[in-house]
Amino acid sequence: MKKVIILGGNGFIGKRLASYLLKQDVSVYSFDLTIPSDKENGINYIEGNFFDDDTLMNAVEDKDIVFHCVCTINPGNSWEKYMQAYNLDFIQTVKLCKIVSETNKKMVFLSSGGTVYGKKDIQPIEENSTTYPINHYGALKICIENVIHSFNERINDKIIIARISNPYGPGQDYTKGVGFIDAAIKNAISGKDIVVFGDGSVIRDYIYIDDVVKLLYFLSSYNGEYDTFNVSTGIGTSQIEILQMLQTHFPDMKIKYEKERDVDLKKTILSNKRLMDCYDYKMIDIKDGIFKYVEYLKEKKDEYAT
Ligand SMILES: NC(=O)c1ccc[n+]([C@@H]2O[C@H](COP(=O)([O-])OP(=O)(O)OC[C@H]3O[C@@H](n4cnc5c(N)ncnc54)[C@H](O)[C@@H]3O)[C@@H](O)[C@H]2O)c1
Incomplete structure (x- = not known):
């Protein structure tokens, strides 16, 4: 072995x-x-x-x-x-x-x-x-x-x-410096503001x-x-689209817009053609991934909510 x-x-x-x-x-x-x-x-x-x-x-x-x-x-x-x-x-x-x-x-x-x-x-x-x-x-x-x-x-x-x-999903900790989806879900569950830098048009390839x-x-x-x-997934999703997906789980969630940061690239989507040509694999759709992660975090609320 x-x-x-x-x-x-x-x-x-x-x-x-x-x-x-x-x-x-x-x-x-x-x-x-x-x-x-x-x-x-x-x-x-x-x-x-x-x-x-x-x-x-x-x-x-x-x-x-x-x-x-x-x-x-x-x-x-x-x-x-x-x-x-x-x-x-x-x-x-x-x-x-x-x-x-x-x-x-x-x-x-x-x-x-x-x-x-x-x-x-x-x-x-x-x-x-x-x-x-x-x-x-x-x-x-x-x-x-x-x-x-x-x-x-x-x-x-x-x-x-x-x-x-x-990447996003179980085990992530946005307080270490990265993770918009992690931050958004945890703050929505805790009833805190979800902070968006800029107008929410930043696009990332979430996997x-x-x-x-x-x-x-x-x-x-x-x-x-x-x-x-x-x-990567080869698919881009904006922060606004993520928030729209979360709205179905958290209709009362609060969003706070702050000044855009110059460190954020506007758009990053990575082609996965090279990898998919070698490995026939179906990725988890972002809506399903967010659903799974919301369910997971609701169960673990005591571990991160203050
Ligand atoms: N998380 C992301 O969004 C992301 C995206 C792309 C690439 N990466 C890369 O993937 C890798 C893993 O990322 P992650 O998010 O799991 O990081 P992480 O910070 O969660 O994990 C890194 C681990 O390394 C351990 N570590 C640090 N210094 C050590 C040392 N001196 N000896 C032994 N262990 C030590 C830490 O204790 C920690 O458990 C990193 O190289 C990161 O740059 C991460």
């Missing part, structure tokens, strides 16, 4: 991925700074610091597949924390690529969707579009991607770059977390022509 390790396994994507992998024919190892209090039976938890060389080596050395989900910055804080990201995240990921390439492991690196491409007139954006990162979070991801391309020149089973668009983890697992077995994939 293959051994799979998720670096950053307690995070939004890592945790859901671990739960999904438990149902596959693999042994699952979840690596993070702490062991979660809500441990899941069947997952092997490893407590450790990604930035400690020996700890990282020990954690990955006997594994077959590595999902790299650690990132210490996000689009919201990357202007404050970029030196840390280049000094730590970048260098340590280069070391990880070295280990992976020298020991013939498969790795999937979680990159970013919109922030690496920047402002684009032609949408949906394809993987071979030029990249023009709009902040240091996107720039960090591109630095790492370029290193991965170089390693891939020398290895048979390529390291895969997954450019994930805008349900269960689709993300299934596609990531598929990519861990891919060894074809490409090393970079958008993990």
